[in-house]
Amino acid sequence: MKDAFIKSNFWIGLLAFSVAFPIFVVGSSWLLPGSELWSHFAQTLLPELVTSTFILLVGVGVGVSILGTVLAYLVVMVEFPGRSWLEWALFLPFGIPAYVLAFVYLGVFDYSGYAQVWLREYLGIPGFDIRSGHWAIILTFILVFYPYVYMMARASFKRQKIQMIEAGKMLGAKPIRVFWKISVPLARPAIAAGLLVTLMETLADFGVVSLFNYSTFTTAIYSAWGDFRSIEVAAQLASLLVLVSFFLIYFERKARGKAKYYSSDVSHLKAYYAKGLVGWIIFFFVFGVFMLSFAMPLLQILIWSSEVFSIEWSKRYFNYFSSSGILTFLATALTVTVATILALPSRRKSNSKTLQILIRFSTLGYALPGSVMAVGLLYGVQNISSISIYFGGSSINHILFGSVVLLLFAYVSRFLAIAYNSSSASSEQIKPVYEHSARLLGASRWRLIKEVYFPMMLPGILAGGLLVAVDVMKELPATYLLRPFGWDTLAIRVFELSSEGLYERAAIPALMMVIFGAIIMLLFNKLDSEKY
């Protein structure tokens, strides 16, 4: 029995190791002798990179935590006009790729965009560069990423016992005090988890920072690889990024603490009823966020699409759409399968430290920009080929380079964390007693997984799968570097057009992505609401 267990642990470990492969490749770059290019980078660019990345993280982090938490609190705890539809509408921005929101705002607020033209002509305000400084890009990120905190905080608020808030009220606490002293501290672990994902996404972003000409680690990595052709420096910069992610994960663990605060009861009672003027003020605030983050950008995309439809639309779009669809489907299926295997409850009791660390590593890809993931994979494959040739074998380059396999590998490594977190959350709720009773009833390990674990984990697996699907569809840099010939996706088309300033034409592929994303988010929301 023990042998079988060790054997299965070995395969699971190998699986986790494979997924973490690009990360190990990136980390091993430090074993290479230092190059002049690196010292050049370190002396001239690094301080600026660190500062601008830090400002971006702090700005986005603070903004997203506040906005996401306040919105979640309002829709869960307060009854106000329009609350029930806004509660799910606030999820929709998830389906909009960050770079789509960025190009829409750039298109509107750029020097030649109609907002600035209007300001200049009617109010005489001189032109300004929306790309300079930090605030515009920070605001863009906040509008795209607040749903991460919103989603987590909302789930946590829903599980808070109404009696606790009522006790607070009976003790004379005003709503603001109840919010700060009771609800927020109780939801802290959830807020921290949402914040972690946001910061990782911000670190890994390539599209928005390039469109805004903002230099971060990602753009530096891209430039080390693209401009200087130095895979080593790219990998070294990337490993610093991995280090930052480690810190973020550590702080999130600390914030989460050991306490399990919330009960699993979900109450549908509201703590507060906002009537009259206050209710409408809340409505306009929440509605405003929805407008800025989803409705207005969508409207703008629709307007642009209709304006340039006859110029831009062609049969090629069927190819873009099918490439996006096929890649999304395959990558999601693979990622979810790997995540489920890693998250099975039987892993818990193994307590093998090595395995736990490998699984941690395999989920770190979330903080790696897609470009690094791609570079790591290419570099790794090249090294394996060299080793193979050294021992008299043949190169595997021609099989893997430019193949769908490598691209799918990159997606799985990059997005495993999302699927893993979701399925392991549902796996953690499966008490050991189910395993014991199934085994005492004579169930084999396979039957235990198939008939007990899998159905019980299914909601978490599906939810994770939907989130992965949205992310794969939006993914840009890894797709850009690794896509096989003839596999241009919608995301690639958006980026190609918008980086040339052709915002109106980019609206057409963007619209297709937004619709696809919104459908997935509606499915996710349906799944999510069945839990409560």
Place this chain on the structure above:
Amino acid sequence: MLRVNNLKISFDDNHVLDGFNLQLESGDIFALLGDSGSGKSSALRFIAGLENAQLGSVALDGNNLSDGGSHSVKPELREVGMVFQDYALFPHMTVFQNISFGISHLSKKEKITKVQSLLDLISLEGIEKKYPHQLSGGEQQRVSLARSLATSPKLLLLDEPFSSLDKSNRDQLVREVRDILKKAGVTSILVTHDEAEANTFADKIGKIEKKQLLIS
């Protein structure tokens, strides 16, 4: 016949059981009493093959199941059934699916007949299609018992199965379960900390004192 010899269990250098011996004849209904932390549940879980011990052997009807504190036969092959404190009914399966889980090798028709007869035994006919959350605590516990009996185990272990029920339902259910087990003729061990419950339930009672089992 069940034989447990020289069982020794300790947690972090703290011995809870040392020299625990138990012998039961077929059809015996035995209650194992002990304070919380006395090791009674651990002994039960060792017999089930779910936990290891420092030392000890288990033999059932002449077959060695465990020796030297570790298990030679996996839990799923022991022909030992267990009823848990919080029932452990699979929440995503109906009552029918739960009860027939252990008899998946039977044909559909045989399964239906078996489940019917078990539901008849626990006096809960007509609930096959219900899900566990639609049942009361007492009903869930009876279904859990039926599920364990479906595989016709040689030995049935009951780990404080009545403790999450309220007092008024408990006494009646204890008697009912005893009658069901007598009818089925299955050797059973009940773990409890309630002396009155043990008296109502069992033919033989043992108590863990000073790390050993004293049979009264």
